[in-house]
Amino acid sequence: xxxxxxxxxxxxxWGKMASDWGINRTMAQVHAxxxxxxxxxxxxxxMEGLNxxxxxxxxxxxxxxxxxxxxxxxxxxxRKEYFYAEKDMWTVVRQIIIHRKKKELEPMIRVLDDVAxxxxxxxxxxxxxxxxxxxxxxxxxxxxxxxxxxxxxxSWFANIFYRxxx
Amino acid sequence: xxxxxxxxxxxxxWGKMASDWGINRTMAQVHAxxxxxxxxxxxxxxMEGLNxxxxxxxxxxxxxxxxxxxxxxxxxxxRKEYFYAEKDMWTVVRQIIIHRKKKELEPMIRVLDDVAxxxxxxxxxxxxxxxxxxxxxxxxxxxxxxxxxxxxxxSWFANIFYRxxx
DNA sequence: TTTTGTTTTCAAAAATAATTGAAAACTATG
DNA sequence: CATAGTTTTCAATTATTTTTGAAAACAAAA
Numbered sequence: 001x002x003x004x005x006x007x008x009x010x011x012x013x014w015g016k017m018a019s020d021w022g023i024n025r026t027m028a029q030v031h032a033x034x035x036x037x038x039x040x041x042x043x044x045x046x047m048e049g050l051n052x053x054x055x056x057x058x059x060x061x062x063x064x065x066x067x068x069x070x071x072x073x074x075x076x077x078x079r080k081e082y083f084y085a086e087k088d089m090w091t092v093v094r095q096i097i098i099h100r101k102k103k104e105l106e107p108m109i110r111v112l113d114d115v116a117x118x119x120x121x122x123x124x125x126x127x128x129x130x131x132x133x134x135x136x137x138x139x140x141x142x143x144x145x146x147x148x149x150x151x152x153x154x155s156w157f158a159n160i161f162y163r164x165x166x
Numbered sequence: 167x168x169x170x171x172x173x174x175x176x177x178x179x180w181g182k183m184a185s186d187w188g189i190n191r192t193m194a195q196v197h198a199x200x201x202x203x204x205x206x207x208x209x210x211x212x213m214e215g216l217n218x219x220x221x222x223x224x225x226x227x228x229x230x231x232x233x234x235x236x237x238x239x240x241x242x243x244x245r246k247e248y249f250y251a252e253k254d255m256w257t258v259v260r261q262i263i264i265h266r267k268k269k270e271l272e273p274m275i276r277v278l279d280d281v282a283x284x285x286x287x288x289x290x291x292x293x294x295x296x297x298x299x300x301x302x303x304x305x306x307x308x309x310x311x312x313x314x315x316x317x318x319x320x321s322w323f324a325n326i327f328y329r330x331x332x
Numbered sequence: 333t334t335t336t337g338t339t340t341t342c343a344a345a346a347a348t349a350a351t352t353g354a355a356a357a358c359t360a361t362g
Numbered sequence: 363c364a365t366a367g368t369t370t371t372c373a374a375t376t377a378t379t380t381t382t383g384a385a386a387a388c389a390a391a392a
Contacts, residue, residue: 003291006284010298013277020270022188024350038293043369053352058370079360079367087293089300104186111179118172125169127204127253132176134255190380209339219382224340245337245390 007036011050026052027060031069031085040073040082068095090154101146109143112136173202177216192218193226197235197251206239206248234261256320267312275309278302 001009011032018028033049034041041049046057061083064070069092073082086092115132122129167175177198184194199215200207207215212223227249230236235258239248252258281298288295 001280001283003284003294006281006298007291007294009277010281010294013274013281017270017274020188020266022186026350035297036291036294038291054369055353055371056351059351062370081369087297089304093304100186104183108179108183111175114167115172115176115179118167118169121169125173125202125204128169128173128176128202131201131253132172138255138259192380220339221341221383222381225381228340247339 010036024060024063026050026056027063030057030060031064034064034070034083034085035087037084040075040084042080042082044080046083067099088154094150097146098150101143105139105143105146109136109139112139176202190226190229192216192222193229196223196226197230200230200236200249200251201253203250206241206250208246208248210246212249233265254320260316263312264316267309271305271309271312275302275305278305 011029014032014035015025015029018031019025029050030046033046043054043057043061046052046061047054050057061070064085065072065083068086070083070085073084075082086095112132112135116136118125119129119132177195180198180201181191181195184197185191195216196212199212209220209223209227212218212227213220216223227236230251231238234252236249236251239250241248252261278298278301282302284291284295284298
């Protein structure tokens with residue numbers, strides 16, 4: 001496998017994984033392309049690199065910036081904008097956690113809190129109340145843990161998995 | 167909020183969360199319905215409960231059984247099949263981890279291993295090799311950790327988050 | 333074997349999500 | 363202010379995913 005082929009495979013695979021996880025495939029491919037670019041590149045270069053339209057590139061770069069995974073760079077004396085990816089993988093993981101937690105876990109917890117109000121009438125539906133209680137507890141634990149995780153620093157992160165399994 | 171409303175909200179919310187995570191919304195709603203049903207129910211009851219077609223119910227029950235989240239129950243003297251959800255949340259989490267790890271993380275790791283072969287020619291693309299190396303290491307760590315997790319028992323699981331954040 | 337109740341399949345239809353591309357909106361510069 | 367380079371928007375199109383429903387397959391009982 002040569003370098004070009006390897007890059008291609010990496011981009012495709014990153015996109016596939018993302019779409020399995022509910023993230024737009026193209027967004028992940030733009031991310032992958034930037035991750036493996038030594039320098040910041042322009043929207044035109046992304047268009048060309050992935051064969052996608054200008055509008056698509058613009059929207060996905062915007063989303064990536066919103067997720068904190070990509071940054072803008074302005075080159076002196078040039079009007080064009082350049083983009084580069086955050087390459088520190090701990091920061092990438094942290095940003096993804098922050099983003100998805102806010103958009104997905106937190107709303108879920110709010111619903112579970114609401115629904116838990118029904119628990120007053122629990123005896124009449126033990127099954128429902130038990131499930132809500134269990135999932136709610138699990139979600140809250142996850143929420144707390146993720147909060148701690150995102151506040152942790154890189155070296156702590158490097159050890160976390162090791163600590164978990166020891 | 168009354169019980170009926172609470173159940174409805176729970177089913178919708180579970181479905182929404184699932185589709186955010188790349189899981190078919192209806193599959194999750196069938197799962198939610200079974201989770202909050204005190205007894206095993208038939209495909210007809212699922213059809214009626216969620217207003218979906220027989221084919222859809224059949225396919226999603228099948229998928230849930232494949233994921234190890236739902237089981238079949240045959241009642242003596244009846245030809246109809248009944249279904250009930252696994253209610254132990256640790257088992258639910260474990261089954262989801264097993265399933266998604268096998269279908270998504272492991273193929274990704276295989277691609278990264280392949281692509282890492284390019285590393286031989288690394289000096290000519292430091293950026294690419296560095297990213298692949300970092301993601302590969304991260305994925306392998308996650309893989310090992312998840313293996314340990316799925317082998318762990320329920321009480322261990324109950325403590326894991328606590329241990330992580332202490 | 334035939335009938336009847338039930339599950340399964342899968343091509344076609346519907347619903348949802350992503351993409352395009354051209355026009356509008358910006359914005360630096362002359 | 364006007365021009366030109368660039369980014370942004372978004373209605374229309376295209377692609378993908380999900381759902382339907384009727385027919386086929388299956389299996390227990392008559």
